[in-house]
Ligand SMILES: Cc1cc2nc3c(=O)[nH]c(=O)nc-3n(C[C@H](O)[C@H](O)[C@H](O)COP(=O)(O)OP(=O)(O)OC[C@H]3O[C@@H](n4cnc5c(N)ncnc54)[C@H](O)[C@@H]3O)c2cc1C
């Protein structure tokens with residue numbers, strides 16, 4: 001099923017829902033429904049199985065968790081400045097949607113699918129081509145750092161603005177992982193906003209899925225209950241960043 | 243006989259030229275309907291006038307990196323756009339990364355470089371004509387191919403390069419040129435040239451491999467030095483005694499410091515660079531290459547310039563990879579476009595655009611363009627996307643200003659070169675693109691890794707991932 005079909009059946013099957021801002025406390029950043037798909041609501045836990053608290057997230061550190069499928073990586077960031085509000089994004093095929101904001105007290109916490117919207121480069125347990133480049137580190141992909149860079153063909157994305165493309169051959173923004181803060185400061189992933197590339201990902205990386213997840217079928221399973229969230233340096237052996 | 247859509251597609255897209263006419267005229271939108279409309283096409287062709295087998299809004303010559311990018315991106319912008327791609331080959335073979343095949347790197351077989359056109363035709367739904375372009379009549383707006391003539395409203399040229407043996411070796415007969423092409427091919431145009439080079443290396447005795455670097459613009463400036471690296475690693479692994487001799491007409495070559503650093507560490511003195519040397523003759527029977535080397539004498543003339551001397555030298559080789567002067571593909575000459583006066587003959591462009599200066603209905607992308615951007619696959623991909631934006635805007639009655647006109651494009655080109663094996667290491671260059679008022683220019687930057695070296699294992703992984711992504715951009 002391609003994306004357009006997906007969108008056509010929004011609401012009809014119940015598989016896709018429009019998010020009503022009143023149903024979720026704290027800030028919510030998917031409000032059009034059009035490009036939003038709800039998945040299992042899962043809690044982000046650290047490597048030792050303890051809940052990740054939003055207040056403990058280090059500034060500008062790349063954290064990785066797999067969501068919504070057990071093999072699809074996402075990055076979680078606590079930026080050192082507030083995110084923009086109500087960013088209007090357009091997908092390559094012309095659908096428009098709104099990315100509302102980051103979450104947390106200063107709206108600095110964001111999560112994005114870490115599969116490049118250009119041609120799917122992503123962090124694996126072996127190496128990572130796609131991550132946030134801290135402000136004090138150089139990048140060749142854009143005129144400033146503090147952006148998400150895919151070092152495969154040097155595309156960059158604005159972490160503050162819904163991972164909107166800034167430069168390079170990518171056109172789509174990265175898909176956003178919609179996260180919420182629980183009452184006790186805990187973090188939860190609930191869905192995906194925007195044009196994800198999961199379908200192509202499963203088609204393209206069969207050998208890799210076999211190596212790390214025991215095959216495509218297993219890699220496609222949905223994450224349930226909780227997602228292990230670790231710093232990128234623990235998730236992968238080698239970070240490739242230009 | 244029942245034929246399912248998938249079979250029909252394979253037949254139409256990858257099949258012989260006999261169905262080519264059908265693939266064009268019979269099919270206006272869906273690739274999958276091509277072969278099944280074979281019978282009705284003859285009838286519909288009649289309406290187009292005696293000589294034409296079809297007419298299309300946009301005709302693209304060349305199913306290579308530039309042409310495929312334009313076609314795919316035009317269809318992404320408007321799935322109903324009437325597009326025909328003309329390509330002489332029935333499968334695509336990649337030049338990028340093909341040197342790793344020469345170096346026998348893990349998993350790099352001929353199959354790693356071959357792609358079929360069926361998938362993109364099916365996915366994007368443009369029309370396809372397998373045939374060789376023989377003539378272009380811009381006033382009648384007709385392209386004549388070995389499979390028939392086609393009309394166009396807008397023509398896009400991405401035919402790549404040809405070789406200019408004639409300019410470099412004016413005394414060689416056509417027979418001698420043909421002979422040299424068979425025994426010492428340049429291998430900058432993918433296909434049998436790469437297969438011959440690989441066979442020559444496989445069969446070689448101890449001795450030297452000579453690779454020549456021409457002057458002027460040529461396809462993929464780092465390719466000869468990357469190839470030297472891959473030949474060296476091959477010889478090392480096979481324990482072949484001998485050197486890799488890189489002979490250049492100029493004083494240097496692309497990414498030179500990064501290559502030299504890598505060669506010294508990985509191959510000792512196995513790779514020898516001979517600068518300022520013009521290849522003047524080759525004797526393929528005795529395997530001797532003759533070149534004229536210009537060197538300083540150490541003496542100064544009255545104006546304090548060093549007095550230079552030119553000496554004729556010879557080198558005995560086991561395997562020769564003679565890369566001659568490059569030129570724009572003959573297709574450019576057929577179109578009668580204004581080109582630069584150098585030996586390459588770049589297409590003159592209409593300002594900050596991929597429209598040609600000569601004809602507003604003719605666009606050019608890829609290696610033939612007359613901008614100052616490098617002749618690379620990634621650049622062809624960038625240019626192809628820009629060109630698709632221009633054409634799409636124009637067909638909607640608007641116009642598109644290239645963002646590069648306003649602000650430089652960071653890393654518009656990124657080009658990796660594999661330099662070592664076990665472990666694989668690579669170097670890279672990026673080019674920022676900017677508009678200087680008369681052409682789009684590229685400014686190169688060769689970075690070092692965190693350990694202070696140019697060559698990095700991570701860069702080798704990036705090279706492989708870059709390649710996977712670029713091919714996916716065109717063929718999946
Ligand atoms: C060894 C090597 C390594 C390289 N490595 C890299 C790299 O690492 N990175 C990089 O970015 N680039 C690399 N390149 C450069 C890259 O291959 C070219 O820059 C790119 O292919 C140019 O695209 P194009 O569309 O101009 O030409 P092409 O891709 O060559 O496409 C031209 C097409 O036109 C067709 N054609 C030509 N004449 C006719 C005719 N008369 N009728 C019908 N069809 C015709 C051809 O068959 C071909 O398919 C490398 C090149 C070489 C040789």
Ligand code: FES
Nearest residue numbers: 116118119150153
């Ligand atoms: S895959 Fe990320 S830029 Fe190409």
